Amino acid sequence: MKTAIAILILALLGGATLVVVGGAAMAQSIVPGPNAAPAGASTPSGRFEMQPVEGGIARLDTMTGEVSFCRLEASRMTCQQSEEDRERLEARIRELSGPVAVVPEGRVTPLAPRAAPPASDRTAEDEEIDRAIDRMKQVFRAFRDIAREFEEAPEPADPNRT
Template sequence: MKRLLPIGVLLLTPASSLAQEAPDARFALERTESGFVRLDRETGAVSLCRDQDGTLTCRMAADERAAYERELELLAGRVTALERRLEAMPQPESLPGEAEIEQGLSIMERFMRRFMEIIEEFSSERGNSEPAPQKT
């Protein structure tokens, strides 16, 4: 029993250290004269952070803010263009009514009955002149 306890501690230690590293892995925080600079390692975004009354407040850097605004304008323009294209497209007609559905089904039923008659005629003609092929 005493030997199992150190093994259990060793097995749990790496898991707990990984759990502690996970939140810190995305952002890097560096102290500057006026506060902090935060780097998002996934997106590359840089934020300027200040400690105000015990709360860390972060804002995007000015050049990133301008790029962000340009991207928003570009996306807004694309959305507007897509909306215009959608409005210009012909709208689908309404669904068929009950009478139109019944008419279509009636036509299909007549077609299928006639088709089956043709198959029966063909099968009876073939049966009289030739033996049925071997099916494997």
């Protein structure tokens, strides 16, 4: 019922009259508001409908009928949770925070640590990887040796230099 009242207030602030059917949170606009589309125009039917209200924006969830108050802050829209939504989330938290069944000590046997695979399990692929690594070591050592040669050998001074 709170939701139905909130929808009615939202509609009155927005300039449209709403009909609430059977106390459910279903609303239908019968008098177009200032933002209503012209007759015959198709309007997108998204999950949320927004309506500017004093101090922010009212957001109607068309699937659940919940109304949230939203504010634009630093180019972000933040919405407050409705009471129904907050209660539902708190109930779920309580449900998940219940006692956790603890296994009594001694009822579970620990797994044995995994042994390293025997050397015979080495594949041709492993050997190829080892050869590639050895080759890369040779290349890097050769590069290091060339770099050391440049550091150690000073350039001879040009005798004709002034």
